[in-house]
Amino acid sequence: MATRLATWNINSVRLRMPLIEDFIAQHKPDIIALQETKCRDAEFPSADFKRLGFPHVAINGQKGYHGVCVASRVPFTRIDKREFCEKGDARHIAVTFEPGVLSGDAATLHNFYVPAGGDEPDRDINPKFAHKLDFLDEMEAWFKKEALAKGHAVLVGDLNIAPLETDVWDHKKMLKIVSHTAVEVERFGRVQGSGPWVDVMRRFVPPNEKLFTWWSYRSANWAEANKGRRLDHVWTSEKLSPHAKSLEVIRDARGWERPSDHVPVVVTFVP
DNA sequence: ATGGTTGGGGTCCAA
Numbered sequence: 001m002a003t004r005l006a007t008w009n010i011n012s013v014r015l016r017m018p019l020i021e022d023f024i025a026q027h028k029p030d031i032i033a034l035q036e037t038k039c040r041d042a043e044f045p046s047a048d049f050k051r052l053g054f055p056h057v058a059i060n061g062q063k064g065y066h067g068v069c070v071a072s073r074v075p076f077t078r079i080d081k082r083e084f085c086e087k088g089d090a091r092h093i094a095v096t097f098e099p100g101v102l103s104g105d106a107a108t109l110h111n112f113y114v115p116a117g118g119d120e121p122d123r124d125i126n127p128k129f130a131h132k133l134d135f136l137d138e139m140e141a142w143f144k145k146e147a148l149a150k151g152h153a154v155l156v157g158d159l160n161i162a163p164l165e166t167d168v169w170d171h172k173k174m175l176k177i178v179s180h181t182a183v184e185v186e187r188f189g190r191v192q193g194s195g196p197w198v199d200v201m202r203r204f205v206p207p208n209e210k211l212f213t214w215w216s217y218r219s220a221n222w223a224e225a226n227k228g229r230r231l232d233h234v235w236t237s238e239k240l241s242p243h244a245k246s247l248e249v250i251r252d253a254r255g256w257e258r259p260s261d262h263v264p265v266v267v268t269f270v271p
Numbered sequence: 272a273t274g275g276t277t278g279g280g281g282t283c284c285a286a
Contacts, residue, residue: 011286012278038279064279116286217276261277261286
């Protein structure tokens with residue numbers, strides 16, 4: 001039996017519940033990690049997920065901004081939420097699955113929403129960019145300290161960085177744009193190396209091929225212009241990597257009615 | 272060089 005894991009920055013879970021329903025019907029995920037749910041835990045549409053076959057829900061939400069969750073057909077054994085940068089933001093949640101769900105061992109799934117970082121890529125004049133860099137440093141220190149990637153672990157989410165030249169529509173034009181600056185890419189590499197984590201998406205799509213998961217709302221004709229970025233990621237620990245068997249980026253979802261600006265990414269695991 | 276759009280909450284901020 002295979003387990004299909006999806007990650008999707010939904011940009012308001014309540015507004016896009018009909019799209020989530022379509023996505024479930026078409027792509028049959030077993031576990032869904034969402035970012036930017038944008039509602040308090042008490043306002044989270046748990047009953048809708050239960051109706052759709054996802055009775056197990058772990059939520060870390062806040063009013064209006066950020067917010068992450070994991071909804072699952074199969075149970076998980078524990079829920080952890082970590083606060084980063086002492087800001088009280090809801091940007092992380094982790095759940096642990098029993099042996100036989102993602103691999104033959106128990107495996108922990110971490111779901112992250114890394115700060116976007118504002119417009120100006122200078123930490124001295126832009127506190128949001130400073131927050132993003134500090135958040136990444138804290139991720140690296142935590143992963144090292146806890147050796148989280150030494151066991152069976154998956155990390156998904158909107159990391160708000162497109163690290164490779166092929167993760168953006170035009171590398172040279174993007175070098176001074178937040179999400180693709182050298183300082184961010186260097187931080188990204190250190191976080192990834194702190195596992196070390198395996199970039200699962202690039203196991204299936206070679207690094208010389210363009211691969212995007214996000215297209216701005218601000219450009220009309222997103223599909224023709226194709227000025228996208230790969231901001232959403234799936235990493236596994238090395239031990240779990242062989243269990244990840246396929247990748248789907250649901251590009252069509254960007255063209256659905258009232259879409260998120262991010263599309264779902266689905267990875268199939270065979271335990 | 273500039274502006275383009277969306278969501279939440281409430282007449283502006285974050286992305």
